Amino acid sequence: KKIIVTSEILFEVLDVFGKRIRTTKRWWKHIIEEKHRDVEGKVELVQKTIRLPDEIRQSKKKAYIYLYYRNWEEFWMCAVVRRLNGDGFLMTVYITSKTKKRGKLIWQKAKNK
Numbered sequence: 001k002k003i004i005v006t007s008e009i010l011f012e013v014l015d016v017f018g019k020r021i022r023t024t025k026r027w028w029k030h031i032i033e034e035k036h037r038d039v040e041g042k043v044e045l046v047q048k049t050i051r052l053p054d055e056i057r058q059s060k061k062k063a064y065i066y067l068y069y070r071n072w073e074e075f076w077m078c079a080v081v082r083r084l085n086g087d088g089f090l091m092t093v094y095i096t097s098k099t100k101k102r103g104k105l106i107w108q109k110a111k112n113k
Helices: 025-035 043-051
Strands: 010-015 020-024 055-060 064-070 078-083 087-096 105-110
Touching: 010 025, 010 043, 020 078, 025 078, 025 087, 043 064, 043 078, 043 087
Parallel strands: 020 087
Antiparallel strands: 010 020, 055 064, 055 105, 064 078, 078 087
């Protein structure tokens, strides 16, 4: 059986549900060159957004798409993840001024009292 590796893994992290979320070097390059140049150099923030989000929403249109949001004081980061068969793959990531309230809230960080 021949295994063909098309692109090296850039990172793989566990989310709050214990699901593995990964992306490849090639896909990250696509994100920062073709989609969202403003996230270049923010790989560690993306990983932390997935590992320790403030909230996670499930897409209204596609149940296998999850949006991981984390606030970084001056901005929110949203990591969009496709989860199929238990594991996930980073589809895209972007910086925004606020979270989108569409979709089902499926997890939220406990608020400090």
